[in-house]
Amino acid sequence: MQVAIVTVGDELLAGDTVNTNAAWLGERLADRGATVERVVVVPDRVADIAQEVNELRAEYDAVVTTGGLGPTHDDLTMEAVAAAVGVPVEENEEAVAWITEHTDYEHADLVEGTTHLPKGCRMLPNEKGVAPGCVIESVYVLPGVPDEMKAMFDAIAEEFSGDYRHVRVVEADEPESALVERFAELRDRFDVTVGSYPGDHVRVKLQSTDEEELDRAADWLRERVDGLDEVDEVDGVEGADEADGV
CATH class of the missing domain: 3.30.70.600 (Ribosomal protein S10)
Known part of the structure; x- marks a missing residue:
């Protein structure tokens, strides 16, 4: 299984934050026999994220993105991934229900956009935070906060495999x-x-x-x-x- 990793964030490009997520994911994917063929860092811009995701998903078996989830002005990954696969973003009722049942937040407490996911995706609950991730087609969208990203990846790790090396x-x-x-x-x-x-x-x-x-x-x-x-x-x-x- 060939995988590409896309890490999102202006802070990564500026050197303000060390890209530990890519290194951790590369190691974990290799542990499972998957081959990481590409690691890309992109800015917080919808067009850039969408272009990379669209090109990489055509070339590799899976694309894993980290960063840019949530309701703030620079959290643009969901919108970009939706654009890459040609669907709109919309409120995900499963995400709303999960947050309401498993966190201290009520729906009314959430900042608008927190539970907006690409239409038709599979929601991935955020066991260590709030903003959910998702899977759509071959694209896995994970948080940028390391603890949140690791917990979410561990929940889906069995979906990545390859030959015993x-x-x-x-x-x-x-x-x-x-x-x-x-x-x-x-x-x-x-x-x-x-x-x-x-x-x-x-x-x-x-x-x-x-x-x-x-x-x-x-x-x-x-x-x-x-x-x-x-x-x-x-x-x-x-x-x-x-x-x-x-």
């Missing part, structure tokens, strides 16, 4: 630039993906759906890199039963 991590004492040719040969010889992350040592992350192939690749690399020690990591998983909570 095994992981091996090795550490090399050589410079990353010195390993380039060996990485190329590794990819030619074995059906694995290779990621390298420089620091005090170079961390080499190998992934494959075939565990035996992965072990052969790790053994091959270990034999050809000086000062290389293998470090096992928890495998990537498919399905909710094996995914670790965060």
Whole structure:
């Protein structure tokens, strides 16, 4: 399953807020076997959000948006997603009922627009806040407040899946630039993906759906890199039963 993440907010683009939501979602989706192919940050403008969502939903299996939910002047994501899929926004009676039954708010207390969702969507209750999210077609609309976003994603996490991906991590004492040719040969010889992350040592992350192939690749690399020690990591998983909570 290929997924794109759209994070909404002028504050993200200005650097006033660190985009921790994208990093958390990327990790959780990878845990479930889904592949995050794109992460996009867009301003609080309906046209920009709608354009990105419309283009990405045509290319990927699912689009997950965070941010821009609620009734304030810069909460425009619902309107934009509705525009992207070609429907109006309207008061969602299920959202009204859920908020009335599960929060301290009455309908009359809510700021106008709080429960306005794209027509025909599936409402996602906000267990940690007020403004609901939704799912429409392949677009999942989540809050920007991290605690709210995490709780809402956890409620729908089982809807994201993919092939079981095994992981091996090795550490090399050589410079990353010195390993380039060996990485190329590794990819030619074995059906694995290779990621390298420089620091005090170079961390080499190998992934494959075939565990035996992965072990052969790790053994091959270990034999050809000086000062290389293998470090096992928890495998990537498919399905909710094996995914670790965060």
